[in-house]
Amino acid sequence: MCPSHPELELQLFCAPCGQVVCRECCLLAHRGHACDTAVRAADVYAHSMRDALERARPVAEDAVVNLDRLRHLEQRIELQCSQVRDEVDQFIDSYISALEEHRRSLQMQVQEARESKLRMVHGQQLELERHLEDTRNAVSFAENLLSESSDIELLSLVVPVLHRLERCCTAVGSGGGGANNLLEPRVSECLQFLRSETAGKLKDYSLFGIITTQTISHQYCTLNIESLMDVCQHQKAETMVVTRDADGRPLRHGGEKVVAEVWYKDTSHR
Ligand SMILES: [Zn+2]
Ligand SMILES: [Zn+2]
Incomplete structure (x- = not known):
């Protein structure tokens, strides 16, 4: 109604x-x-x-199908993310273990350098202590001989005593200097960590940082001057500097800053 x-x-x-x-x-x-x-x-x-x-009606059916597809997509995304997360973890863990190995290797090198340097220092200390004792004995013997002996006694011992005193002086290279000088330290304290130097690869990871006992010594560095013979103003020229340490060995690492000045040959202008 x-x-x-x-x-x-x-x-x-x-x-x-x-x-x-x-x-x-x-x-x-x-x-x-x-x-x-x-x-x-x-x-x-x-x-x-x-x-x-x-x-x-088909719209609803399509929606059901698509909802199902979305649910599958969701599962695949979750699976993919979890796989990638695992890959990242594996990569980083492995990288960390390569770094840890690198750390152990570097610390080992420091330890070896320390032991080798200290061994040399202790060796030289021992040698020098022995020499000190020898010299003290020789000096006091000669002093006694000079102050307390008769001429005949002095003359009968003068040749070996002089030889002995002479040997004391040559051992420390007095007058001549040289590599065998007992008084000069034969080992340097030089030990450096060069953080930017490439240290090769470990398990496919590029590593940086090396230990070196070498230190650059400018008087042993050489410049290839042949390539500079025909050099002209405002023209690019290339040459090579070989860097060496105090023992004349080429440096095994790069990264040294080399500064050179170039003068005109015939004038005092730069
Ligand atoms: Zn109406
Ligand atoms: Zn009505």
């Missing part, structure tokens, strides 16, 4: 308003609107609803 006209049945359908109405409503409130009988309108609308339903 119509809410506005309880005595009348709802038999009509106003299409523009989308409402079921009674005869009175059709003539009054819906005057001029295209009203049809409910039976006919229902028939027409049932058709379009079936069409719409046919179109909507």
Whole structure:
């Protein structure tokens, strides 16, 4: 029954308003609107609803399929992330272990250099201590001989005593200097860590930082001057400097800063 006209049945359908109405409503409130009988309108609308339903049903099925695909994608993403996370962990762990190995190797080199240097220092200390004792004995013997002996006693011992005193002086290279000078330290304290030098590869990881006992000694460095013979102003020229340490051995590492000044041959201008 119509809410506005309880005595009348709802038999009509106003299409523009989308409402079921009674005869009175059709003539009054819906005057001029295209009203049809409910039976006919229902028939027409049932058709379009079936069409719409046919179109909507596959959408729902597609949505189900796509939801499933999304769930699979989610699982694959999780799996992929977890695999990559594991790869990162493995890489970093392995890198860390290569670095730790590098650290052990460097510390070992420092230890070896320390032992070798200290061994040489202790050796030289011992040698020098023996020499000190020898010299003290020779000196005091000679002093006694000079102050307390008769001429005959002095003369009978003078040759070996002089030899002995002479040997004391030559051992420390007095006058001549040289590599066997007992008084000069034969080992340098030079030991450096060069952090930017490449240290090769370990398990495919590039490592940096080397230990060196070499220190550059400019008087042993050589410049290839042949390539500079024909050099002209404002022209690029290349040459090679060989860096060496105090023992004349070529440096095994790079990274030394080499500064050279070039003068004109015939004038004092630079
Ligand atoms: Zn009505
Ligand atoms: Zn209407």
